[in-house]
Amino acid sequence: MRLVKKFGGTSVATIERIRRVAAICLGSREQGHEVVVVVSAMAGETNRLLELATQVHQGAIDREVDVIVATGEQVTAGLLALAIRQAGGDAQSFLGHQVKIRTDSAHACARIESIDAGPLTDCLAARRIAVIAGFQGIDSTGSITTLGRGGSDTTGVAIAAAIAADCCEIYTDVEGVFTADPNVVPNARQIEQISFEEMLELASLGAKVLQLRAVEFGMNHGVPIHVRSSFTDRPGTWVNTEDPDMEQPVVSGVTVVVDEAKITVRDVPDVAGVAWKLFSPLSDGGIIVDMIIQNISAGGTVDMTFTVARSDCERAVALLTKQCSELTGAGKNITADSGIAKVSIVGVGMRSHSGVAKKMFELLAGESINIQMISTSEIKISVVVDEKYAELALRTLHDGFIV
Amino acid sequence: MRLVKKFGGTSVATIERIRRVAAICLGSREQGHEVVVVVSAMAGETNRLLELATQVHQGAIDREVDVIVATGEQVTAGLLALAIRQAGGDAQSFLGHQVKIRTDSAHACARIESIDAGPLTDCLAARRIAVIAGFQGIDSTGSITTLGRGGSDTTGVAIAAAIAADCCEIYTDVEGVFTADPNVVPNARQIEQISFEEMLELASLGAKVLQLRAVEFGMNHGVPIHVRSSFTDRPGTWVNTEDPDMEQPVVSGVTVVVDEAKITVRDVPDVAGVAWKLFSPLSDGGIIVDMIIQNISAGGTVDMTFTVARSDCERAVALLTKQCSELTGAGKNITADSGIAKVSIVGVGMRSHSGVAKKMFELLAGESINIQMISTSEIKISVVVDEKYAELALRTLHDGFIV
Numbered sequence: 001m002r003l004v005k006k007f008g009g010t011s012v013a014t015i016e017r018i019r020r021v022a023a024i025c026l027g028s029r030e031q032g033h034e035v036v037v038v039v040s041a042m043a044g045e046t047n048r049l050l051e052l053a054t055q056v057h058q059g060a061i062d063r064e065v066d067v068i069v070a071t072g073e074q075v076t077a078g079l080l081a082l083a084i085r086q087a088g089g090d091a092q093s094f095l096g097h098q099v100k101i102r103t104d105s106a107h108a109c110a111r112i113e114s115i116d117a118g119p120l121t122d123c124l125a126a127r128r129i130a131v132i133a134g135f136q137g138i139d140s141t142g143s144i145t146t147l148g149r150g151g152s153d154t155t156g157v158a159i160a161a162a163i164a165a166d167c168c169e170i171y172t173d174v175e176g177v178f179t180a181d182p183n184v185v186p187n188a189r190q191i192e193q194i195s196f197e198e199m200l201e202l203a204s205l206g207a208k209v210l211q212l213r214a215v216e217f218g219m220n221h222g223v224p225i226h227v228r229s230s231f232t233d234r235p236g237t238w239v240n241t242e243d244p245d246m247e248q249p250v251v252s253g254v255t256v257v258v259d260e261a262k263i264t265v266r267d268v269p270d271v272a273g274v275a276w277k278l279f280s281p282l283s284d285g286g287i288i289v290d291m292i293i294q295n296i297s298a299g300g301t302v303d304m305t306f307t308v309a310r311s312d313c314e315r316a317v318a319l320l321t322k323q324c325s326e327l328t329g330a331g332k333n334i335t336a337d338s339g340i341a342k343v344s345i346v347g348v349g350m351r352s353h354s355g356v357a358k359k360m361f362e363l364l365a366g367e368s369i370n371i372q373m374i375s376t377s378e379i380k381i382s383v384v385v386d387e388k389y390a391e392l393a394l395r396t397l398h399d400g401f402i403v
Numbered sequence: 404m405r406l407v408k409k410f411g412g413t414s415v416a417t418i419e420r421i422r423r424v425a426a427i428c429l430g431s432r433e434q435g436h437e438v439v440v441v442v443s444a445m446a447g448e449t450n451r452l453l454e455l456a457t458q459v460h461q462g463a464i465d466r467e468v469d470v471i472v473a474t475g476e477q478v479t480a481g482l483l484a485l486a487i488r489q490a491g492g493d494a495q496s497f498l499g500h501q502v503k504i505r506t507d508s509a510h511a512c513a514r515i516e517s518i519d520a521g522p523l524t525d526c527l528a529a530r531r532i533a534v535i536a537g538f539q540g541i542d543s544t545g546s547i548t549t550l551g552r553g554g555s556d557t558t559g560v561a562i563a564a565a566i567a568a569d570c571c572e573i574y575t576d577v578e579g580v581f582t583a584d585p586n587v588v589p590n591a592r593q594i595e596q597i598s599f600e601e602m603l604e605l606a607s608l609g610a611k612v613l614q615l616r617a618v619e620f621g622m623n624h625g626v627p628i629h630v631r632s633s634f635t636d637r638p639g640t641w642v643n644t645e646d647p648d649m650e651q652p653v654v655s656g657v658t659v660v661v662d663e664a665k666i667t668v669r670d671v672p673d674v675a676g677v678a679w680k681l682f683s684p685l686s687d688g689g690i691i692v693d694m695i696i697q698n699i700s701a702g703g704t705v706d707m708t709f710t711v712a713r714s715d716c717e718r719a720v721a722l723l724t725k726q727c728s729e730l731t732g733a734g735k736n737i738t739a740d741s742g743i744a745k746v747s748i749v750g751v752g753m754r755s756h757s758g759v760a761k762k763m764f765e766l767l768a769g770e771s772i773n774i775q776m777i778s779t780s781e782i783k784i785s786v787v788v789d790e791k792y793a794e795l796a797l798r799t800l801h802d803g804f805i806v
Contacts, residue, residue, distance in 0.1 A: 015458045049478065055418045057485035064488075067481035067496050071474035075452065078470035082460035085467075093470050097500050098545050142501050 001166040002034040006156030009043035010173040011230035012076050022083035034124045038134040038156040041072025061108045066146045073133035081131045091129040101137035103145045110145035115162035153214035161221035168225050175229045176236030180254040180398045195242040198252045201346040201380045206257040250349035251401035256394045258341045261313035266333035267301040281319040287312045291375040341390035344382040363400040404569040405437040409559030412446035413576040414633040415479050425486035437527045441537040441559040444475025464511045469549045476536035484534045494532040504540035506548045513548035518565035556617035564624035571628050578632045579639030583657040583801045598645035601655045604749040604783045609660040653752035654804035659797045661744045664716035669736035670704040684722040690715045694778040744793035747785040766803040
């Protein structure tokens, strides 16, 4: 098999762990597999480099910051190649400009556009392990770019797609994807297999185990992803295309996020274009709006409620207050509530099962948890509740749907 | 003017010093000069990175070690570009693969073969300061190479040659080149101007202020080098082609090195080919032999005395012992002495002055310092003396020739 293995920062945090990673790679090689490795910076290194950059130029997000932080992965790539050779194997490191991981020029959050598989397949043909610095690429001018936090996951899956690997193994410090956060739900269990669609929802709803864009990339290019621990040999969680012949669980996972805030604008005139005018300044200010609910209200006006990242809440209220005072007749009654939690259930089985929402509401009602907002997609139901019920809601839904 | 400024590790050791370097560069820019900067790694960083590499693979000197250590200069280049922008200027960093500093593939001691001046002159045309990561290049396969300790000096002079700069300023932690090491000779004084030839001799005889290959590069390409302090505005030492109209001092500088050892092989048969056979194993072992003296001895045999780096002495004796036992009739009497110092006087004025050697020997005799070996070149006389006289010899020659 042709395998891409991606190791995160905690898996390469020390020289000892880098040796362990070298042993894992050599083990695969000795089983006859072709091995390409993608590495992150040693844990803490990216923050150290960003801190240096911040000391000379506060708030800079640009070309030069990428030049600085990209060195973290470069060092790990060199070290792992040396460690593999020290252990008796053969390896060569590759940087973004050497594999030609071409990206756009959006520094600190660049997107991969193309990859030159040639140098990698040549390396594999020479029966050598290829070690790639994750998280980075080059743009059309040859400048170094970085893909944003967790970008090495995306590098791994993109490389796997480019060289037609059989799968991309994401080695991390947990054993796989769980039905809920085991720190909150003690009886949460590891998921053996999950579809790309479900993983996408889970990743965007707070499951930090796999980067959202990596899942998208895997889905779009049909690259199976195996999320597993770098500290045990046990199989982890396979993320793959849905198997239509297999019955799917109604709910695969339950998540909660507590980093959002709820904003309500009352008495907005019920005329065309008002929503656009209301949300324009938020969009212009780079604030991402998540759930949006519009209630019909009396007297030709409506109430608009939506959620934003908690860190954006204060700025969003200021922008809205300014905008509302400019909208003739617009309500000035803006309230914000940071004490909320978004609890979600995710599962492709929902498509073919009715009554899932009803059961969810029933379970929450059974614990007297009031639902403030509801949002649904084909394979997901999210509700906003008071933050103090976050953990109770998560455990209740997990017990009701999964265990 | 078009200026290349090179800053060493101590000049960029802290964020505060990087800000100071940014101010120096902007000051030159504001005087209307075009400015290209070459930077080393922050002091201590190269050693930290080498230590990491050594922990995973002892004794590795290769491609992957270069991948690791090259990140030191990369970080400084990004930081300085940010610092210049923070101070109100405009700057862009360049790495070895972006300026196409093409080298051979001798990792850890690569030699520059060519430089693509295009990206730099474009940058200057945009009235921007170019910041180049020193010490590194790429070979014909696109692998990162490094130029060896002090290689950033060479990068600076090579860049200056490639873009036809008016001069290369080497900023360091001393104020210039001195007539002797001021730590040993208190009345040593800074040299205002010195020829490439003299600087070459001084650099190869232990003056650490400027890297030997940088001086060679400057001489071969006619790039004036200005060695100066990054902590004061005072002019330093100009290294330039000799001005034939100017009378030159007989002796420009006095140096001492104490890192060599003397080896004597007695009773070597006085026949053709013996010297070759004797030195072959040393050459094959990568041991560099410095001064060589052959004395005629009685009975058809000669004594051969030469110096090697002190760190190579033990290995050289072992190789010679093995070789002598294979040479029929070769003497087995091999002695080594690590307690020696090589004291030298350097000056282009020697060419047109007689009696310089006589005066040197007279000065040393006046202090009862015995001379063990002598070696001369057109502009240099070196003598080997007992190490305990090293400082006395240096001060005596400095007082006799220079002050």
